[in-house]
Amino acid sequence: MSIKPTRRNLLTAAALTPVAIAAGSLTAESASASTVDTALEWYDLTVTTITEAGSPAQVTNSRTWAIAWLAAARAQQRETAPEFRQAALASAIHSVLSAQVPARATVLDAALTTTLSRLRNRPGKHRGVTAGREEAQALLGERAGDGLDPASVNPPYDAGPAAPGVWQPTPPSYTPGQQSGTRFARPFLLPTADAFRPGPPPALGSARNIADLEEVRLYGGLNSTVRTQAQADTALFWYGSSQVLYNPVLRAALAGSHRSLVWRTTLVALFHIALVDTQIATSDTKYHYHWWRPVTALAGTGWQPFHVTPSHPDYVSGHNIYSGAAEGVLTDLVGARTAPYTVVSPSSGTTRTYTDWATPSRENVDARVWSGIHTRSADEQGIVLGKKVARHTLREAWRLF
Structure with a gap:
């Protein structure tokens, strides 16, 4: 069966099976006695599990999200019964998070x-538990040795000799x-880490380079006299972990x-798959x-700088590539606007x-400048790169199933 993905139908198309495509509404899958939203229940469990005891490496945590929810989406495709799908979702996520x-x-x-x-207590429930466990174990096996563990993410690194334009360890910890x-x-x-690598930053001494640094100097300094309180508030608001900040957005x-x-489960899976690939692309660009x-x-x-x-x-800016990818996935699959969150x-x-997915991206661009930790060029190119990775993820999502 061949289905060509198209924007908001991508999640349905990505499932690639008559079983999954036939399930078009949440109402049909809520026919059991339960009134609890199982997807939100296990979303919140994933958040608390990773927040309270997850890895210090953000990309490792994104990997855990991606594996858990992709395994759950795969498992749910086997049958349409509500008991089966809810049991499969819970079992798959439980298995991955426990591991x-x-x-x-x-x-x-x-x-x-x-x-x-x-x-x-129907046979479908027990089959769902088995399916979830099997898909979790299979996907953990597929992703074994993928280089996203904390030790592989942060190997010893020598910056080399200092020179104009060349990164060096920064204060206060160096x-x-x-x-x-x-x-x-x-x-x-992603086919390769550099598949969407942007062109170089503005050249030293160019008009854009000079303007970038002057903006950061004026608005991002610890003792800035031109940064407003509203700008300082925005800088501080977005200073923390992108993953934590975007949990309530997703x-x-x-x-x-x-x-x-199954559609909603796959939404979460694709969001985090895009973010894993985005962080790989970020590292490639930064260290290139x-x-x-x-x-x-x-x-x-x-x-x-105002902030460390x-x-x-x-x-490019890691915060903004994260924002760009998140905005890209949600806009294409959910729509540009949403109920207030x-x-x-x-x-x-x-x-x-907020009532859309784009405003957080715009605030992130400004925030990193006003924090004094990024140039605007790095922020803007981060958004562009994140959106490119998101589009690629959605275009190629069928390969995951």
Whole structure:
């Protein structure tokens, strides 16, 4: 059976089986006695599991998300019965999270028992448990040795001699380059890490280079006299982990969808698959160009950034490639606008409410400049690269099934 994917139908097309395509609405899969949304239940369990006991490497956590939810999507395709699909989802995610985050095994075991106890005791339920477990084990096997473990992501790295435009460890910790090994990891769908590598950053002394550094100097300095309070608030809001900041964004898309359970499960899987491949592309670009950070470029002036600079090259911005990929996936599959959703910032403790997927991207571009840790060129090219990886992920999603 051959189906050509098209934008918002990509998730249905990606399933590539009559079983999955026949399930067109959430209502049809909610016919069991349970009124609990199993997808949201296990989404929240994935969030808490990874937040409380996951890996310190963000891409490793994205990998766990991708494997767990892709295994669940694959398992659900075998049958259409509601009990089967809910049991398959819970079993697959439980199996992957238990294997990847063993410290949470007891909590996950109890959660699986709770989910299964709600489902009618029919043969489909038991087959769903088996299917979920089998797909989880198979996918963990497929992804073994993919280079996304913390040690492979962060090998020893020597920046080499200092020179104009060349990245060097940054104050105050002067930590060696981080995430340099991610570029060598095995992607889910990217043909190569450099498949969408952008052109070089603006040349030293060019008009754009001078303008970039002047903007960061004026608006991103620790003692800036021109940065407004609103700009400082935006910088602090987006300063934390992209993965943590985007958990409620993806949850809003999941909660707002009335599509089938397998469709919604695949939405989460493709989101994180795109983000794994995006982070591989980020590492490739950063360590190919090895471009210095503003704090190094402006070192001779006594300038200091508003926020501490992360320990890897400037070009391109990891935060913005994450935003670009997330925006690309959600816009293509869910639509440009959505019901209001709220994001809590771990770095500021404040909340912001949005009604689309693009505004967080725009804020991220500005935020990294106003934090003093990226040039605008690095931010804007990060958005572009993230969107390119997202489009490729959706175009090639059929290969995952």
